[in-house]
Amino acid sequence: xxxxxxxxxxxxxxxxxxxxxxxxxxxxxxxxxxxxxxxxxxxxxxxxxxxxxxxxxxxxxxxxxxxxxxxxxxxxxxxxxxxxxxxxxxxxxxxxxxxxxxxxxxxxxxxxxxxxxxxxxxxxxxxxxxxxxxxxxxxxxxxxxxxxxxxxxxxxxxxxxxxxxxxxxxxxxxxxxxxxxxxxxxxxxxxxxxxxxxxxxxxxxxxxxxxxxxxxxxxxxxxxxxxxxxxxxxxxxxxxxxxxxxxxxxxxxxxxxxxxxxxxxxxxxxxxxxxxxxxxxxxxxxxxxxxxxxxxxxxxxxxxxxxxxxxxxxxxxxxxxxxxxxxxxxxxxxxxxxxxxxx
Numbered sequence: 366x367x368x369x370x371x372x373x374x375x376x377x378x379x380x381x382x383x384x385x386x387x388x389x390x391x392x393x394x395x396x397x398x399x400x401x402x403x404x405x406x407x408x409x410x411x412x413x414x415x416x417x418x419x420x421x422x423x424x425x426x427x428x429x430x431x432x433x434x435x436x437x438x439x440x441x442x443x444x445x446x447x448x449x450x451x452x453x454x455x456x457x458x459x460x461x462x463x464x465x466x467x468x469x470x471x472x473x474x475x476x477x478x479x480x481x482x483x484x485x486x487x488x489x490x491x492x493x494x495x496x497x498x499x500x501x502x503x504x505x506x507x508x509x510x511x512x513x514x515x516x517x518x519x520x521x522x523x524x525x526x527x528x529x530x531x532x533x534x535x536x537x538x539x540x541x542x543x544x545x546x547x548x549x550x551x552x553x554x555x556x557x558x559x560x561x562x563x564x565x566x567x568x569x570x571x572x573x574x575x576x577x578x579x580x581x582x583x584x585x586x587x588x589x590x591x592x593x594x595x596x597x598x599x600x601x602x603x604x605x606x607x608x609x610x611x612x613x614x615x616x617x618x619x620x621x622x623x624x625x626x627x628x629x630x631x632x633x634x635x636x637x638x639x640x641x642x643x644x645x646x647x648x649x650x651x652x653x654x655x656x657x658x659x660x661x662x663x664x665x666x667x668x669x670x671x672x673x674x675x676x677x678x679x680x681x682x683x684x685x686x687x688x689x690x691x692x693x694x695x696x697x698x699x700x701x702x703x704x705x706x707x708x
Contacts, residue, residue, distance in 0.1 A: 388413040391420040398429030406433050407446065407456060416440040426507060428453040434460070434494060439526070441499040448507030451533050455508040458494040462487055462517035486517075489541055493523035500526045503705070508535040511542070515562070520544045524552055524570065530706050531557055538565065539582065545570030548593040551694045553702035564589035566600065567622055573690050573702070574602045581609040581616045581638060586645060591623035592657070598693045599627030599657070607667065609638035620645040624655040631661035631685055639667025642674050661685040 388394070394410045395402035404410040410424045423445045435456060437444065448454030464487040495509045511521040521538040522531075527550040535558045536543050542561035545552055545568035552572040559566065560580040566572075567589035579587060579602070587607070592599030600619075609616060616638045619628045643660070646652045653676040660670065661680040670679050680688075694700050 389415050391422060393423040393425050395425050395427070396431075397427040398431060399427075402427060407431055408433050408435050411435070411437060411441070411444070414441055414444060418443045421445065423447055425449070426454050430455045430457060432457055434458050435496070437495075437497045437499045437502055437526070439498040439500075442501045444499065444501075445503040445505065446507065447503075447505040451506040451508060451535055454506065455510055456495055457508075457510040457512055459511065459513040459519075460487060460492040460494075461511075461513035461519040462489050462492055464492075466491075489518040489520065490523070490544070490546070492518060492541075493520045493544070495521070496523040496525070497529055498525045501528045502526055503530040503532070504534050505532045506534070508537060510535075510537040511539075512537070513539070515539050524568075525550065527551055528700050528702070528705075529553070530702055531555070532706050533557065536560070539563075541565060541567060544568050545572050548591075548596060549696075551696070551700065551702070553690065553694070553706060555702075555706050564620070564622070567591070569593055569596075569599075569623070571596060571598050571693060572600050573693055574600070574605055575690075577602070577605045579605055579607045581607070581613045583610070583613050584615040584638075585613075586617045586620045588619035588628050589622040590619060590626035590628050591621075592625055592627040593623075594625040594655075597627070598629075598688075600629070601688065601693060602628075602630045602633055605630070605633045607633060607635050607639060607665075609636055613638050615640050617645045618643050618660075619658065620647040621652045621656045622647070624649075624652050625657065626652075627657040627659075629659040629661070629680075629688070630663055631659075631680070631688070633663045633668075634665040635663050635667030637666035639665075639669075641669050641672035643669070643672075644674050644677050646674075646676075 396404045428449045511519040513519040518541040523544045525547045529552045532555045540563040542565040548569035550570045554574045557577045562583045563585040569591045590599040644658045658677040
């Protein structure tokens with residue numbers, strides 16, 4: 366390498382280093398699709414955030430439609446992604462489980478191979494619009510959408526990190542809208558709107574839904590928890606409102622994706638679309654001896670304790686009083702999402 370080229374490379378390296386460091390502070394980053402912010406996509410703003418930040422970093426996203434497949438990687442912490450307006454700030458993508466992708470080790474252009482040997486369906490877990498791997502991540506006032514046609518599972522929000530908070534968000538999709546993907550992780554949803562068709566809230570995490578609106582678009586199942594046996598709490602819905610499109614009149618509160626699924630609806634308003642039995646065993650009688658399905662003090666046409674399946678429980682007032690966000694989330698620390706969400 367000649368001396369002149371070496372000097373240019375050194376100068377460029379120095380400039381890039383300075384550019385990266387310029388974002389190593391708690392200042393707010395501005396994202397605007399129309400080019401009036403520092404970044405045009407949310408992903409670009411996420412890329413400049415330093416790993417394992419000790420300070421709180423806000424990414425403010427102006428109104429607009431952001432078509433991007435966004436990952437918040439595991440090395441990022443203490444980030445808040447805040448939309449200007451929940452209904453007009455939209456992160457969207459359209460992957461679904463049956464999209465064909467190359468098989469590992471196969472050449473998709475090799476026509477000597479049968480199609481099934483060249484490609485495979487994408488599968489549920491790659492379809493996300495937003496995937497949150499980091500810990501202590503907050504989303505506020507923003508829509509996360511998977512707008513794929515009804516061609517299979519299509520996840521809007523996929524979570525893997527711990528201590529995640531969603532406030533005033535809209536989570537839109539059809540089958541499998543929200544996937545809480547890692548057992549033992551904790552998620553708090555406050556004042557959110559979630560809609561879907563089949564099993565549209567599913568997975569093994571511990572999640573509390575407070576004052577959320579849950580909309581079923583067709584006859585199917587709201588939840589499909591897969592809570593690990595050793596985890597006490599799966600999904601807790603408190604003071605939520607369950608509604609449905611006009612064509613949906615036979616919807617179950619949940620069915621167990623795994624045998625020890627835990628789901629609780631308490632102090633909720635259940636629409637008439639909720640079937641009298643309430644819960645489904647996913648076609649396996651053995652699930653009835655392990656599944657942990659509970660209700661307390663629900664109201665509305667869909668609240669019918671006397672007609673619920675015998676293997677579900679109605680909690681006592683004393684039992685319900687002991688179930689609080691602090692009790693559910695205080696595992697190996699004293700995380701209080703109610704306090705954190707109020708900041």
